[in-house]
Amino acid sequence: MRRHIVWDMGGTLVDTYPAVDAAMVEVVRRHGGEVTPDEVAALTRRSTGVAVEELARRYDIDAAELEESQSELKAGWVRTPPPVMDGAREAMAAARALGGLNLVVTHRDRASATSLLTSLGLEVDDLLCAPDGFPRKPDPTMYSEVLGRHRLDPAGCLAVGDRPIDAEAARGAGVDSAAVVTPGLDLDDGGARWRISSLHELPGLLG
Known part of the structure; x- marks a missing residue:
């Protein structure tokens, strides 16, 4: 049983995914790129690391900036999970x-x-x-x-x-x-x- x-x-x-995806979309858009939440979701559902690597390559963004967006997000979850x-x-x-x-x-x-x-x-x-x-x-x-x-x-x-x-x-x-x-x-x-x-x-x- x-x-x-x-x-x-x-x-x-x-x-966690809606906030994770939104944070990555925002980083891409700050750099003048256009990506939809669904496109990011297809990557984050494989892993956050895969999403960071692919978005950094695709939009010529420093991977550290995408990783930092995730660190800031998680820090905020202490107050607003x-x-x-x-x-x-x-x-x-x-x-x-x-x-x-x-x-x-x-x-x-x-x-x-x-x-x-x-x-x-x-x-x-x-x-x-x-x-x-x-x-x-x-x-x-x-x-x-x-x-x-x-x-x-x-x-x-x-x-x-x-x-x-x-x-x-x-x-x-x-x-x-x-x-x-x-x-x-x-x-x-x-x-x-x-x-x-x-x-x-x-x-x-x-x-």
């Missing part, structure tokens, strides 16, 4: 109702991740951050580690993420995954077992 959820954070549990993803609280409650855990594995540094969770009032049962010494996804180590810590059977878990690397890492640890897809963007789901457009679909995959 699937009752435990292993969450990715940015773009999955917390709705981005919203919780629609349906996330309900999915977390559904897992708890089944006696399950809500676990987070993220590339975000611990201070930033903890600050976001606290500011948004999100209570999770464990938090693994790649900068604490874990290899980044799609390496499955973080997933294997969190399952081992809590002695969980992979068959009883569901991994949720928004990028191919989330599904790939989960699969490497033997965990089925659901990919949160952005409507209008035809992106690789990394071979996730399910594709969902809303977290409100998650409770139906539990139990």
Whole structure:
């Protein structure tokens, strides 16, 4: 019975993308370029690093300026955090109702991740951050580690993420995954077992 959820954070549990995309669009426009939020979204859904590299090359912008826009954005989230993803609280409650855990594995540094969770009032049962010494996804180590810590059977878990690397890492640890897809963007789901457009679909995959 699937009752435990292993969450990715940015773009999955917390709705960070609209602000991330807007900040990059603004940098490009300051340099006289024209790019749409959807064009930026197609890049950031692969990774922020990919977006920085591609936009810097395409519009002849110093990558450091794009990276700085992201650092400033994250600093501001201490005071005004981005919203919780629609349906996330309900999915977390559904897992708890089944006696399950809500676990987070993220590339975000611990201070930033903890600050976001606290500011948004999100209570999770464990938090693994790649900068604490874990290899980044799609390496499955973080997933294997969190399952081992809590002695969980992979068959009883569901991994949720928004990028191919989330599904790939989960699969490497033997965990089925659901990919949160952005409507209008035809992106690789990394071979996730399910594709969902809303977290409100998650409770139906539990139990």
